[in-house]
Amino acid sequence: MPIREWLITKADRANPRTTIDDRHPGDQAWSDGDRATPLIHGATYFAELYERIEATGPGDLVWFTDWRGDPDERFVAGDPNSEVAAVLARAARRGVDVRGLVWRSHWDKLSFSGTENRRFGEQLQSAGAEVLLDMRVRTGGSHHQKLVVIRHRDDPTRDVAYVGGIDLCHSRRDDADHGGDPQAQAMAEDFGDSPPWHDAQVRLQGPVVHDVETVFRERWTDPTPLSRSPIRMTADRMRGDDTRPDPLPAQAPPPPPVPGSTHHVQLLRTYPDLRHGRDYPFARGGERSVARGYSKALERADHLIYIEDQYLWSADVAEQFVETLSTSPDLHVIAVLPQMPDQSSPLSRIPQLYGRHKALDLITRAGGDRVAAYGLENSAGTPVYVHAKVCVMDDRWATIGSDNFNRRSWTHDSELSAVVWDDEGGDHSAYARRLRLRLAAEHLGRELSPDPSDAELADVMADCLTAEGTFAAYAACARRLDEWHAGGEVGERPPGRLRRLAPVEQGPVTRAWARLVYRWVHDPDGRPAPLRRAGRF
Numbered sequence: 001m002p003i004r005e006w007l008i009t010k011a012d013r014a015n016p017r018t019t020i021d022d023r024h025p026g027d028q029a030w031s032d033g034d035r036a037t038p039l040i041h042g043a044t045y046f047a048e049l050y051e052r053i054e055a056t057g058p059g060d061l062v063w064f065t066d067w068r069g070d071p072d073e074r075f076v077a078g079d080p081n082s083e084v085a086a087v088l089a090r091a092a093r094r095g096v097d098v099r100g101l102v103w104r105s106h107w108d109k110l111s112f113s114g115t116e117n118r119r120f121g122e123q124l125q126s127a128g129a130e131v132l133l134d135m136r137v138r139t140g141g142s143h144h145q146k147l148v149v150i151r152h153r154d155d156p157t158r159d160v161a162y163v164g165g166i167d168l169c170h171s172r173r174d175d176a177d178h179g180g181d182p183q184a185q186a187m188a189e190d191f192g193d194s195p196p197w198h199d200a201q202v203r204l205q206g207p208v209v210h211d212v213e214t215v216f217r218e219r220w221t222d223p224t225p226l227s228r229s230p231i232r233m234t235a236d237r238m239r240g241d242d243t244r245p246d247p248l249p250a251q252a253p254p255p256p257p258v259p260g261s262t263h264h265v266q267l268l269r270t271y272p273d274l275r276h277g278r279d280y281p282f283a284r285g286g287e288r289s290v291a292r293g294y295s296k297a298l299e300r301a302d303h304l305i306y307i308e309d310q311y312l313w314s315a316d317v318a319e320q321f322v323e324t325l326s327t328s329p330d331l332h333v334i335a336v337l338p339q340m341p342d343q344s345s346p347l348s349r350i351p352q353l354y355g356r357h358k359a360l361d362l363i364t365r366a367g368g369d370r371v372a373a374y375g376l377e378n379s380a381g382t383p384v385y386v387h388a389k390v391c392v393m394d395d396r397w398a399t400i401g402s403d404n405f406n407r408r409s410w411t412h413d414s415e416l417s418a419v420v421w422d423d424e425g426g427d428h429s430a431y432a433r434r435l436r437l438r439l440a441a442e443h444l445g446r447e448l449s450p451d452p453s454d455a456e457l458a459d460v461m462a463d464c465l466t467a468e469g470t471f472a473a474y475a476a477c478a479r480r481l482d483e484w485h486a487g488g489e490v491g492e493r494p495p496g497r498l499r500r501l502a503p504v505e506q507g508p509v510t511r512a513w514a515r516l517v518y519r520w521v522h523d524p525d526g527r528p529a530p531l532r533r534a535g536r537f
Contacts (some may be wrong), residue, residue: 003421006397008293017280017288020214020267023207023254029289030266030446033257034206036420038400038435040442042172042181043077045162045201050075052150052160053087058095059153061249061455062088062154063216065101065145065416067402069120069131070169073183077173084168085120089127095230097249098129100340101219104227124243128374130246133236134219134278138412138526145416146201146271146402149213149318159255159403163213163252163267163418164201164400165310165389171197171508172387176442178378178497185370187385191279195342196384198376202400208265215267215416215518218282220245262423263431268293270403270415272526285528290403290417291537294391298324301393304467306436307335308390312373313355313406313523316535318362325367332370332471333363336443339375339383339499351518354359355406357504358467364500373473373501374478376443381435381485384497389417390439397421398432409537412526430454444477445495474498 009027021029053062071085092098102117121131134143147321150160159516166172168187180194187195204212227233227245236243254505268290271283279285298305298320305321312335325331341352364371376384392398401417403409437457441448444462464470477496484494506514
């Protein structure tokens with residue numbers, strides 16, 4: 001099936017102010033000649049990123065954006081020399097151009113990370129890096145993009161970028177066993193002292209690195225003040241914090257195509273309509289290519305939509321599934337989500353559960369028994385917090401990013417996702433199928449080698465090559481584990497980690513107040529008013 005039937009064009013992006021697609025021919029809004037490699041689990045990503053940063057030298061670039069940063073988080077367990085701030089500081093002292101944009105965040109007592117983010121920035125600034133706290137967001141919004149770009153002055157074939165859901169912070173360094181990161185952030189008691197954490201990032205090589213760098217450059221060179229709050233600005237001056245981005249060096253040409261590559265990569269983004277004359281110069285009225293990219297792919301899905309997501313909340317997003325399920329009788333939907341929200345506060349948990357129930361109810365009504373939602377647990381029975389943002393449709397279109405399936409991610413906060421289209425595979429994308437089967441193997445409790453071949457995947461996961469087979473395998477795994485727990489956990493624990501998500505029971509009074517908090521706090525709308533009224537993205 002032609003790539004243009006699945007990926008959006010420049011016209012579809014609907015953002016004439018951006019330069020992200022300037023180097024792409026015609027109306028093409030994606031990069032060719034790339035290589036994409038999924039990195040499942042924070043421990044895998046951190047270990048690789050540590051080696052890549054340590055290998056940089058004078059004249060190289062290490063640029064990143066983050067939602068949260070913890071300076072003492074270790075890239076490698078047990079290695080005190082691998083603390084994030086120390087690794088980046090050493091790079092800066094070697095002559096590497098180290099720059100970062102970290103969301104300024106909200107008050108810590110609201111379960112955010114304002115203090116840690118500021119400390120992260122100050123430590124790196126003192127070492128010669130330039131890390132700025134960026135609050136150029138819509139009211140109640142955040143900068144949620146998580147990217148790293150590494151470019152080498154003398155050898156562009158080594159250039160690499162990372163995009164996904166993993167911040168450089170506590171709780172992210174978990175592995176396939178899901179014992180959790182000992183350097184844990186505070187979460188609900190359900191998740192224990194070292195919360196298990198499931199996440200994903202994608203390594204990008206080839207010309208697309210230039211595109212990821214452009215995302216950083218557009219935000220860095222925005223002339224708008226980093227914060228408009230006079231209180232914050234005064235406090236920054238008193239602390240001596242850097243609030244003025246230094247000029248960037250000229251952008252190098254794109255890295256050369258990866259020899260033999262069959263991958264094409266499209267970057268999808270969200271930027272809100274900031275209003276009141278504060279719009280981003282590179283996205284007047286915002287950009288909603290995340291929403292537009294997903295919507296276009298959803299229209300073409302016929303067999304299986306596989307989702308791993310932190311949130312699946314919004315009725316606006318659910319409606320996109322409803323139409324597809326109604327017109328595609330063979331389509332199945334599998335969603336792997338957290339069993340419960342990460343915070344136990346009623347003002348957090350109850351509205352979030354309300355929003356998820358509303359969305360899942362809409363999708364299930366449209367798809368009936370072709371729709372299933374699951375949570376995960378580790379071998380000790382502790383819930384695994386699903387923070388991954390992964391979607392695979394028909395084993396053709398696959399994305400890993402920072403965006404969730406909700407209105408906030410599609411319209412309100414800054415987001416970045418990497419869609420990969422692979423020419424290899426014939427009737428499917430080899431990349432998309434490998435990604436889905438590797439995730440399925442973990443959740444079903446099946447053993448694979450660290451870097452399985454296509455033949456090994458096809459053998460071990462033979463029953464999951466089709467939509468119907470995958471749907472049945474997930475259902476059977478969850479049923480066995482649910483029954484084992486319900487029966488008092490007698491005998492050997494069944495293999496796998498899947499638990500069927502139970503419906504949420506909320507009374508009318510609870511639903512009434514939860515709806516308001518959900519709508520205005522947890523899942524706000526960042527679209528311009530005309531689009532919001534029209535129900536379009």
